[in-house]
Amino acid sequence: MSVDLSTTFTGIRFQNPFLLASAPPTESESNILRAFDSGWGGVVTKTIGMHPVINVAGPKTKFSRYDPASGLFSMRTKSTIVHSSWNWELISDKPLDDWLPRIRRIKAAHPDRALIASIMAGSGSDKELEHWRTMATACQEAGADGLELNLSCPHMDRPDMGSNIGRDEALCSFVTQVVKEVATVPVWAKLTPATADIVVEAGAVFRGGADAVTSSNTFPSLPIIDPNTLEFEIQVDGFVSSGGLGGPAILPLSMANMSRMTRAFPDRSFSAIGGVSDFGQALNYLLLGAGTVQVCTAAMLDKAVGPNVIRKLLEGYTEFMERHADRGWKSLDDFRGLLRNRVVAQSQIRRPDDSDYQGGYDEAAEGYAAPEITERAGARED
Numbered sequence: 001m002s003v004d005l006s007t008t009f010t011g012i013r014f015q016n017p018f019l020l021a022s023a024p025p026t027e028s029e030s031n032i033l034r035a036f037d038s039g040w041g042g043v044v045t046k047t048i049g050m051h052p053v054i055n056v057a058g059p060k061t062k063f064s065r066y067d068p069a070s071g072l073f074s075m076r077t078k079s080t081i082v083h084s085s086w087n088w089e090l091i092s093d094k095p096l097d098d099w100l101p102r103i104r105r106i107k108a109a110h111p112d113r114a115l116i117a118s119i120m121a122g123s124g125s126d127k128e129l130e131h132w133r134t135m136a137t138a139c140q141e142a143g144a145d146g147l148e149l150n151l152s153c154p155h156m157d158r159p160d161m162g163s164n165i166g167r168d169e170a171l172c173s174f175v176t177q178v179v180k181e182v183a184t185v186p187v188w189a190k191l192t193p194a195t196a197d198i199v200v201e202a203g204a205v206f207r208g209g210a211d212a213v214t215s216s217n218t219f220p221s222l223p224i225i226d227p228n229t230l231e232f233e234i235q236v237d238g239f240v241s242s243g244g245l246g247g248p249a250i251l252p253l254s255m256a257n258m259s260r261m262t263r264a265f266p267d268r269s270f271s272a273i274g275g276v277s278d279f280g281q282a283l284n285y286l287l288l289g290a291g292t293v294q295v296c297t298a299a300m301l302d303k304a305v306g307p308n309v310i311r312k313l314l315e316g317y318t319e320f321m322e323r324h325a326d327r328g329w330k331s332l333d334d335f336r337g338l339l340r341n342r343v344v345a346q347s348q349i350r351r352p353d354d355s356d357y358q359g360g361y362d363e364a365a366e367g368y369a370a371p372e373i374t375e376r377a378g379a380r381e382d
Contacts, residue, residue, distance in 0.1 A: 003321045005314065006041075007332045009291040010186035010211040010269050012114050012145050016041035017332055018282065018313045021273050021294035022118040022148060022190070024061060025305050027092060029102040033109060038307040039314060042114035044214075044294065047091035047150045048099045048139070049120055050131045058236045060089035062223070063247070063301065075223065075233040084250070085297040086223050086234065088155050088243035091120055096135055100142045107143035115143070116188065120150035123171050124160030132175060133182045140185045149179060151205070152192035152217035154244045163192035163217065169204040176208030188271060190214035193250075198257050199264045212269035214294070215257050218244025247297035251275025255284050259343045262289030266340065277309055279316025289337035 005016040019042040020026050020035050027046040035043050064086060066072070067079035075086070092099070099117075106115055117139035122128035136147055151172050156162030165171045176189050189205035191198055193216045202213045220242045223234045232240040254274025262270055272285035277298035285293050295313075299306030321329060329335055347359040 003318050004331060005317055005321070007291065009271070010146065010188070012042075012186060014041040014114050014292065015112065016314060016317065017286070017292045018042075018310060018317075019044060019114075019116070019271070019292055019294045020299055020305065021296040022047050022150065023296040023300070024087075024089065025296070025299045027094075029106060031305050032102075032106050032115070034307075035305040035310075036106075036110040036113045038305060039310045040113075040306070042116060042145075042292070044116040044118050044148050045092070045099065045103075047118040047120045047153070048094075048096055048135060049091050050096055050135065052093050052095050053090045055090050055093065056088060056236050059234055061085060061087035061300070062234050063297070064224070073224070074226075076226075082248060082297070082301065084245050084247040085218075085300065086221065086243050086245055087218070088234075088241060090155070091150070091153065096138060100138055103139060103142040103144055114145045116146040116148050117142075117144035118148040118150050118190070120153065120161065122158060122160040123165050123175055124158075128160065129175070129178050132179050136179045136187075137182050140183065144185060146186040146188060146211075147179065147183060148188045148190050148214055149176060149205075149210075150190055150217075151175065151201075152190045154192065154194060154218055154220040155242055163194055163220070166190075166192040166201060166217075167195040169200050172201050173204035173208040176205045176210050180209035186211040188212040188214050191216050193217065193253065193257055194220045197260075199260050202261045202265060202268075206265065206268060212271055212291075213261060214271040214273060215261060216254060216273060218246040219250055219253065221245035246274070248275045248277070251281060251284070255288060258285055258288050258290055259340070262337065262340050263343060266337070278312050279320060282313060282317075283320070286332065286336055287339040288343075289340045291332070291336060 007014050007017045020040050022044040026043050032043050062075045064075050064083045065077045065079040066081045066083045067077045119135040121131035151166035153162030179187055187210055189210040191201050223232050226233055251274055258272050270290045271292045272290035273294040276282045276295050282293040298309045302308045351357045
């Protein structure tokens, strides 16, 4: 049977819901063209800034692996079991003026593929806010189908940039509003997991006008220390700063954040990131309510732009749709969010019949589920 894998997300038509995330694989024009040739439904550019940046001397990204034979978890083991990626790479070293002709050429070559421009500026002055407007206007005029606001980079020193915006409810809402004032294309806000409650910031950017939330960036972290050399496994001159953890290790953590947001805002749009390398993993996010899924680490490990990863995603998605054809499922919207409401408060999980659990209190506290709600929570949905 013929299966339609396309989807419409925030008004943008995607040939399939799988995107390359803003990261090293989307740094260059040649990589993005190769990604579209490989079958990715969309690409989010490496984050564009007004001015060039200079990265650290030495490695910017490495991968940690686990060796079951020795129990070793390290960036130096030869095991094939990937645990996570770790990077402290900054945004694109190409400034805005370098990116604009590239965006035009990419869209001319692939007018039917979705190109999302990731942009980032500061928030500490009117000049910085004007940078957001300038980049948004320039990228959309060059042909970008949408904008992704980087409110989440975990290793920017400036207090008015990156995740320092994303964990400030007022700032992330205001920056989103500033961009929406000039945007003629959909605007996605990419949030940071380094916050007390990501639902708060999601609500804030939606109030600022965001069309979608991308969740989320990498988790702030440090590389591990080699017990033999007493040095960090990735460092420069013996020193290291906080970087971002991604890859398989963050899949359950990112799922939890996605679940919190889709339950809080069931009618809003979310693009998921975190630990995806095949369709089974991507399906987690789709069943929780995400509308697109972005991939980074797996693509970096697969010839830079992930031709084998997208092939597996498309094959897995096609097989899944064919297998569930008897349910009448014809598109992503037919099953998106199917398990969103299966995530409930701990007090709503069924106890043994003789249990009198009251949410940890001596007696029932206001707001805890009545018995009939508890029973419904444990029942299987149709």
